[in-house]
Amino acid sequence: MPDLARCLAEAYDIALPHRGKGKVADYIPALARVDPMRFGMALALPDGTLHVAGDADMPFSIQSVSKVFTLALALRRVGTGLWDSVGREPSGSAFNSIVQLESEAGIPRNPLINAGAIATTDRLIDGRDADVVTQEILDFVRARAGDDGVGIDLDVALSESQTGARNRSLAHFMDAFGTLRHPVETALGVYFRQCAIAMSCRQLARAGLFLAMAGRDPLTGEQLVEAHRARRINAIMMLCGHYDNSGEFAFRVGLPGKSGVGGGILCIAPGQGSIAVWSPGLDDAGTSLVGAIALEHFAYAAGWSVFD
The missing domain is CATH 3.40.710.10 (DD-peptidase/beta-lactamase superfamily)
Structure with missing residues (x-):
């Protein structure tokens, strides 16, 4: 088993030098004021364990x-x-x-x-x-x-x-x-x-856990959506979660994900856990540039991919 805390820390360190790259979503005035140097990550596991790095407790607009x-x-x-x-x-x-x-x-x-x-x-x-x-x-x-x-x-x-x-x-x-x-x-x-809902990476990663566990919240035991619907939500995230950049994200990260122009990304590893990243600088498709780099390295280090 990989040391997931170490994988997260390594991914954060690898992506950190890229902070400030990309473009903040300045067409929404309230988002244009966000500090482009912010960067946080959080990993939520089904047993309630949370691993975090950087600005993981700072709320941001989750947008899409x-x-x-x-x-x-x-x-x-x-x-x-x-x-x-x-x-x-x-x-x-x-x-x-x-x-x-x-x-x-x-x-x-x-x-x-x-x-x-x-x-x-x-x-x-x-x-x-x-x-x-x-x-x-x-x-x-x-x-x-x-x-x-x-x-x-x-x-x-x-x-x-x-x-x-x-x-x-x-x-x-x-x-x-x-x-x-x-x-x-x-x-x-x-x-x-x-x-306009505002969440931190820690909160967002925890919120996504039900999609990693076949529609069931592992910490409350509630079956929130049927297992087949959770699978289909994950499939739509994989195919469509990053718009015209979805294929590139699937190629590089290999996990279902959903980006927002506030700089957040929620990524789901079915059966494993969920990861949230936040960094406001966006690539041309509106996905966090630093966040995508971090997720690519985390998924590789952890060996998490739906294509294994």
């Missing part, structure tokens, strides 16, 4: 990493009917692209691009009040993290709403095709707030 939790909740609420509104194929396009929506009758390619995540959130709402659904997402994430201190950064949520013209365009386009079941601003009101 939230899509994984909303997808799990939507599948739990509406089941396979979700796939009437969103596909399961890689997009090969940027996270906020509108091109495929026109040629594919307003059905987004997958739940992890922005259009697909908006459609997924729309289905999770299921006729309910937007504030109630937002609280449901937050409560779910808090329970998975084992920390009621997890919250929504309202400054980030407001900043996203004020600069959300592209996301509004995606939502209105889907609405024109009849994909959305609720008013555009209702769906976006939940979506902007879920993306």
Whole structure:
């Protein structure tokens, strides 16, 4: 058995010199102010063990990493009917692209691009009040993290709403095709707030454990989603979790992962554990540059890959 604490420390040390590289997501003003030199890692294991490095306890905006939790909740609420509104194929396009929506009758390619995540959130709402659904997402994430201190950064949520013209365009386009079941601003009101959830690497790694353990939270014993749905969420993360960079991430890391433009990445090693990294500088596809380097080296050192 590899010494996982040592593997994490080595991965952190290898990636550390690359801090400051990449570009912070400056199109969202609240994210543009984040220090690009921040870098944290956390590894959560099914027995409750946590190994951390660097800025692992500093909260950051999880952004699109939230899509994984909303997808799990939507599948739990509406089941396979979700796939009437969103596909399961890689997009090969940027996270906020509108091109495929026109040629594919307003059905987004997958739940992890922005259009697909908006459609997924729309289905999770299921006729309910937007504030109630937002609280449901937050409560779910808090329970998975084992920390009621997890919250929504309202400054980030407001900043996203004020600069959300592209996301509004995606939502209105889907609405024109009849994909959305609720008013555009209702769906976006939940979506902007879920993306503005702030978590630390320690909290995020713990929150992802249920996906590493066939949908069961190993620390509470709760079966949160059926095992087959957990497998499918992991498959979608592997194929679509980094947009047009998903193939490169699978090639280099070999594990399901989901990135966010806040600089976070949640990575799942089925049967083993979950890893969260955070460093705000992004590559051209919107994935943390330093985080991807760290995950590549950790996965290699630990011998963790779904392709073994």
